[in-house]
Amino acid sequence: MTAGLPPRRDRAATRPPRKRLGAMLVIGLAGLGLLVLLAVVAPWIWGDDADRLGPEVHLGSSGEHWLGTDALGRDIFARTLVATRPTLELSALATLIASTVGIALGGLVWVGGPRLRAVGLRVIDVMIAYPAVILALAIAAILDPGPKACVIAIGAAGSPTFARLTANLTASVAGRDFVGSARLLGVGPLRLMRRHILPNIAEPLLVLLSVSYAHTLMALSALSFLGLGVQLPDYDWGQLLAVGLQSLYTNPVEAVGPAVAVVLAGLSASFVGDGLAAAAERSSAPAMKAKASGAAESDPVSAIPDRTAGVPDDAVLVIDGLRVLRADGTALVDGVTFHVGAGEIVGVLGESGSGKTLTAMAVARLLPGGLHATARRAVLRDPGADELDLVASGSESAATRRRLATEIGIVHQDPSASFNPALKLGGQLTETLRVHMGVSRREAARRAVEQLEFVRITDPKARLRQYPHELSGGMRGRAMIASALLPRPRLVIADEPTTALDVVVRAEVLRVLRAANERDGTAMLFISHDVGVVGDLCDRVLVMYAGRLVEELTTADLRAGRAEHPYTLALLAATPHLDDTPSPEDANGDRRLAAIPGHPPRPDERPPGCAFAPRCPAVSPICHATPPPVHAPAPGLSVVCHLPGRRSATEEKPSEATR
């Protein structure tokens, strides 16, 4: 049994070069193939020789008996060959038990929710820490000696290794965009595991399977050797070895056959494992390229002023006092209030780490584990149905999952990570329609083709039969938008969908989003750190800093530089424009962009006053001492600042807001 694969870096340091690994894989496969062939044919060819008693007992090696005879004059070479079948069969069975139990356990820990995860991972850790052979010995000793007990014992003792690896691998896949999308689509935990996670973690599990087979074979032979496994008159290699070792000093050749067989079979399986690991590592490089609790603190939402009065009746999304909290109570998003009207595109701007993504993920109920959201009010409105509560505690009902899946569409930053690489595009695009809207497979495919045409993907019928990696980057981006739009959602959340794209593809993605907004009147929340893109696409802009909303303004005001918060002004000053005239004092003839000095504070180190104060060019003493007030002349327009509109510390504070 194995204590698991060593960490990747250590393996790389100790592993032979690639060419040798390729040769090892071939040798290992050839060895295992030969053993399987032997297991099939040996009982027919050598079965009689293996059981035939003879007068010449404990014979040494001879032309007639290559590996001598045992105490009853039976040919040990024939017995070793015949023992191949039970040995391989029992090892396969024990490996099957270990892998099935382990993978199920490791997967359940991840799909079963945070509490089960915390307990499950601890249990797996404890089981791993206990030496597997000792565990197998204990189980085998408790059960009646025999092959059945051995297989169960070794299977059970090997399962924690599979569970740990599955849990670790699932953790790395569970955060990928396509899993988040599947969760939003309401895919249940078991289906999530089977369809979206297991196909993407199969390679390392396969490697572990072959390594584990080698260890299982050794462990089974060891238990038979100790008299706990296969019982006479049946025999496997371990049994033969135990009998052979009794004559070690008088006729040592008796032990050679089974000993060599155990070692050769173990080596072959290990070679296969190492070869597969090397192949997996080689193929994982392009695949990666192609990719994607309760709070300790009391909830101060009630302390945040209510600003939803006057929000238009047709607002699709209404968020009031949204907070996203870590388990230790630190607010990563702190009291964010905004709304998105029907047919409106609202941009969310801010530096990296300002809380844009967490705000969006909280709206979609897709926060990563360990975080949770609270709000005075966070609802998706639908004139024909009840408001959908987006921060309701407790488990989601099937109806809630269906509404989340069909009423919110998500466009992620990385199109490669948004699709499951192991599934064809057609199944992924039509999943929501079929699972949640009861649309037939044929009709769902027709709508998918229509939507792909809408986003200008050529030959849409053929695309449905392709895998995501067969599409170009730009096409994947548009296919992702098509996927988000297919159920005709009321709200689309686009999380930096243009960040990784070149200008041509970016323009195409923006055009498609705008077209969808105009065609369906879909409300959109568009997250970006690019002032230019937000200015081009959006109607209104939310500016976030250090997890808080600092300004809401119209795009027209943003484009005209009529922002009032010094942070928004600083973002504008740091944004290049194509029509900028070079500054005469700049030797290179380039316009100097005003970098914002310093860094945003960490969420757990926000100052008591304004979080932007340490970097603000217009700062005054009150900014450090007192939280800034909200100036909100109308719903959808606000600035959170002591001195709105002031551009530098020496400038006079305007007598009234410019709006």
Ligand SMILES: Nc1ncnc2c1ncn2[C@@H]1O[C@H](COP(=O)(O)OP(=O)(O)OP(=O)(O)O)[C@@H](O)[C@H]1O
């Ligand atoms: N799963 C998490 N657990 C703990 N902290 C997190 C988690 N995800 C994000 N954070 C923290 O929350 C803050 C806001 O992160 P968020 O990803 O929302 O920022 P962002 O504005 O979207 O940044 P970017 O533009 O880089 O994506 C950051 O300080 C970040 O480190």
